[in-house]
Amino acid sequence: MDIEQKQADLIDHFVxxxxxxxxxxxxxxxxxxxxxxxFAFSEILAVPCVAELEGTENxxxxxxxxxxxxxxxxxxxxNSGRLPQLVPDQVLKLKQLTVLTLAETNKxxxxxxxxxxLDVTNVRELEDFLINECMYAGIVRGKLDQLRxxxxxxxxxxxDLRPGQLGSMIQTxxxxxxxxxxLLISIQExxxxxxxxxxxxxxxxxxxxxxxxxxxxxxxxxxxxxxxxTLTSEGSRRSTLNLVE
Numbered sequence: 001m002d003i004e005q006k007q008a009d010l011i012d013h014f015v016x017x018x019x020x021x022x023x024x025x026x027x028x029x030x031x032x033x034x035x036x037x038x039f040a041f042s043e044i045l046a047v048p049c050v051a052e053l054e055g056t057e058n059x060x061x062x063x064x065x066x067x068x069x070x071x072x073x074x075x076x077x078x079n080s081g082r083l084p085q086l087v088p089d090q091v092l093k094l095k096q097l098t099v100l101t102l103a104e105t106n107k108x109x110x111x112x113x114x115x116x117x118l119d120v121t122n123v124r125e126l127e128d129f130l131i132n133e134c135m136y137a138g139i140v141r142g143k144l145d146q147l148r149x150x151x152x153x154x155x156x157x158x159x160d161l162r163p164g165q166l167g168s169m170i171q172t173x174x175x176x177x178x179x180x181x182x183l184l185i186s187i188q189e190x191x192x193x194x195x196x197x198x199x200x201x202x203x204x205x206x207x208x209x210x211x212x213x214x215x216x217x218x219x220x221x222x223x224x225x226x227x228x229x230t231l232t233s234e235g236s237r238r239s240t241l242n243l244v245e
Contacts, residue, residue: 003037003138003139003157006037007037007038007039007040010035010037010038011038011040011043011044014028014031014032014038014044015043015044015047017031017032018044018047018049018050019047019049020049021049022053022056022058023058023061025049025050025053025058025061026058026061029044029050029061029064029065030064030087030090032044032065032068033064033065033068033090033093034087034089034090034093035089035093036089036093036137037137039093039096039097039100039139039157039159040069040159040160041065041068041069041160042069042160042161044065045062045065045066045069045160050062050065060082060083060084063082063083064083064084067079067083067094068090068093068094068097069159069160070159070160070162070163071094071097072094072097072098072101072117073091073094073095073098073117073118073119074098074117076094092133095118095129095133096133096134096137096139097159098117098118099114099118099130099134099139099140099156100139100140100156100157100158100159101159102114102117103140103153103156104156104158104159106153107152107153107154108150108151108152108153109150109151109152109153110149110150111123111126111149111150111151112149114126114130114151123146123149127144127146130142130144130151131144138157139156139157140153140155140156140157141153141154141155141156142154142155
């Protein structure tokens with residue numbers, strides 16, 4: 001089973017589990033945010049029972065789910081006073097999601113930045129984390145460059161869209177579409193120019209070929225005229241004597 005299908009099945013499972021009320025959702029959210037193969041949470045956030053936690057005594061569960069949908073390890077550390085303590089599996093998951101967030105905007109991630117964001121103390125620990133917990137999990141692909149002390153990202157799974165991010169994404173896609181349209185127009189104009197030049201070249205070639213044929217005919221005619229036999233004076237006199245006799 002590929003990672004996309006596995007994600008879809010897990011999301012469907014937890015969406016059904018989230019159709020509960022109040023504190024019962026706490027265990028569902030804990031299980032979802034601890035699951036080693038689940039990295040998308042917006043569908044769970046959209047479940048009415050989950051949204052209804054807002055402003056209640058159980059709203060902390062909603063905050064945790066939002067953290068895993070859009071936040072990072074640094075976000076958790078900055079708000080740890082009002083959030084429950086995370087279990088080890090949740091800590092691991094949030095750090096994995098942090099790498100995905102960093103990879104959204106930069107495809108070359110310096111080791112120093114990663115160690116700071118992930119609370120990792122040395123390069124060996126960082127590389128083990130990237131290999132064992134990120135690349136083997138299938139959420140990123142890339143190259144570890146020990147000489148340059150950076151992780152070159154070749155692929156990173158997408159995270160849930162943050163509030164307000166959809167409009168920005170639509171604008172980005174719209175700009176890309178406009179650029180593509182302009183590029184297409186430019187290509188079409190170049191093709192038209194190339195076709196025009198090709199026709200002119202064919203016309204010029206035909207004119208040259210016709211001119212060559214005219215010259216060849218002219219030369220042939222002149223050669224034919226020059227090669228025709230003519231009577232000499234001596235020959236004329238002999239002819240005349242023959243007639244007299």
